[in-house]
Amino acid sequence: MKNNKLLPILGGVLGVAAILVFFLTRGVPGNTPAAEKLPLLQAAQKAIPGLDSMTDYDGDEFFDIVGVSPAEYTEFLYRTGENEKGLVAREALIVRARDADAAKRVLEVFNHYHAQRETETRSYAPDIYQMLEKSSVSLKNNTVALLISENSAAETAAFLAGE
Amino acid sequence: MKRLTALLLCLTLLCAVPLCAGATQEEEEEETLAFSIPAAIERLPDETLMGFFTDSVFVGDSISQRFRTYTKDRRVEEPGFLSNAKFLVTQSYLLFVASKNYVSKVSSNLTYQGQEMSLCMIMGKMKPKRVFILLGVNDYIGEKLDKAEEYVTRTVSLIHKYSPDTQIYFQSLTPVTRTFCKRKDYRTMWDQYNVLLKGLSETNDFTYIEIAQGLKDDEGYLPEALAMDKEYHLNNAGVEIWVSELLDFAQSQYEQGLWAPKV
Missing domain, CATH: 1.20.5 (Single alpha-helices involved in coiled-coils or other helix-helix interfaces)
Structure with missing residues (x-):
């Protein structure tokens, strides 16, 4: 019983x-468990066409040019591509921040960088300025991405789907 | 007596022969020295000359941004290309803005570690051994020669104030294409600015580097075969010539005893 x-x-x-x-x-x-995330470069290569032909920058250069300290992230990617006039046009800035606070700081730095690039190109390179207007900084979990290109929204969505 | 005299004469003659031979030899040696050409200073290998750019910074606008991209791409296969030289570039940067010790509220500024800063302040933070500047295109400086002297001398003065040990080099403006000169003869204006710049280097504390000549055709234009945009942005072939001019300059510094490669 x-x-x-x-x-x-x-x-x-x-x-x-x-x-x-x-x-x-x-x-x-x-949430995508950390164990299922691809290494950042592989994840970016799947989502961003032509990434491999863009110029790659190391961590020191990323800090000097954009202003993100290595202390803020576990992985980063910074690449640029030129237009037909030889001007830096396409850019891919991606950071997997160490934690939520770091992600917020990186978000702010990326937004500042985006604004500076708009100032730089507004009169000088209107076609690049238009591309910047179509692009914006995105945050998902602790991954921050700024993909400056003609297809920024689609590439960003494709990349962040795996984050 | 006669035999003795003959013997003495023979002995004298025998002694005189080596003395004459010695004198002739000395004359020959003197002749050789008078016509000898001093040994030429050897041309250092390019890899060695690139050491001249260690701990240096290249400052400029979109023209130098092209140079940065070229350098980055070369460093994939040749990590020592231009040593560890860094780049401070902004697409529409002005010589006028570079001559200020504050950031511009209307024009684009250089940024360093995420912060907009004046050139002199960045120099104060980086304290590079050498800074190579190429600016003036966005100012259309050839049309403002009266302002050019002020901008250049103030830039030099400010850099020295913030980073006294940094050696300053102003590169000549690179040439422009015939297409770019359809509206105005910028070719002549650019050349006039370069002449002014060279003259200023003789009375101010900076060095002028001539990089334009190797990029010009017979009429002084940048050939379109060396331009990406049919105006003035150099393609890879054009930047290669630019690098070649810089290496020649490094060689000249070596020959003048102003620089020696690290052993």
Whole structure:
């Protein structure tokens, strides 16, 4: 008799435990577990056409040119591409920040950089300025991205889908 | 007596021969020295000359931005290309803005580590060994020669104030295409600015580097084969000539004893 009462209780406890284990290993729906993320370069190559032909910059240059300190991120990518006149036009700035606070700081730096590029090109290179107007900084989880291109919105969406 | 005299004469003659030979040899040696050409100073390999640009910064506008892209791409295969030289470039940067010790509220500024700053302040932070400046195109400086002297001398003065040990080099403006000169003869104006710049280098504390001559055709224009935009932005072939001119300059500094490569 006692066993008959205990079995449903035991089954309920096991069921709850199973659900807990499921979510602990899979994460909250909508978040991509860190273990499933591709390395940043691979993820960017899948989403950004022509990335491999763009000029690559190291961490020191990224800090000097854009202003993001290596202390803020675990991975970064900074590449530029020229237009037919030899001017830097396309740019890919991506950071996987160390934490949420770092991501907020990087977001601010990227927005500042975007504004500076608009000032630089507004009169001098109207075609690049137009591209900048179509581009904006995006944040998902702790990944911050600024993709300056003719197809910025699509490339950004494609890239952030995996973040 | 006669035999003795003859013997003495023979001995004298025998002694005189080596003395004469020695004198002749000395004369020959003197002749050789008089006509000898001093050994020419050897041309250093390009890889060695690139050491001249260690701890240097190139400052400029979109023309130098092209140079930066070219350098970055070369460094993929040749990490020592132009040593560890850095670039401070902004597409529409003005010589006028470079001559100020504050940031412009209307024109584009240089940025360093995310902050807009004046050139002299950045020099104060970076303290490079050498700074190579190429500016003036966006100012249309050839049309403002009266202002050019003020901008150049003030830029030099400010850099020295913020970074006294930095050696300053102003590069000549690179030439423009015939297409760019359809409206006005910018070719002549650019040349006049370069003459002014060279003259200023003789009375101010900076060095002038001539990089334009190798880029010109017989009429003084930039050939369109060296331009990306049919105006003045150099393509890779044009930048290669620019680099060649800089290496020649480094060689001249070596020959004048003003620089020596690190052993």
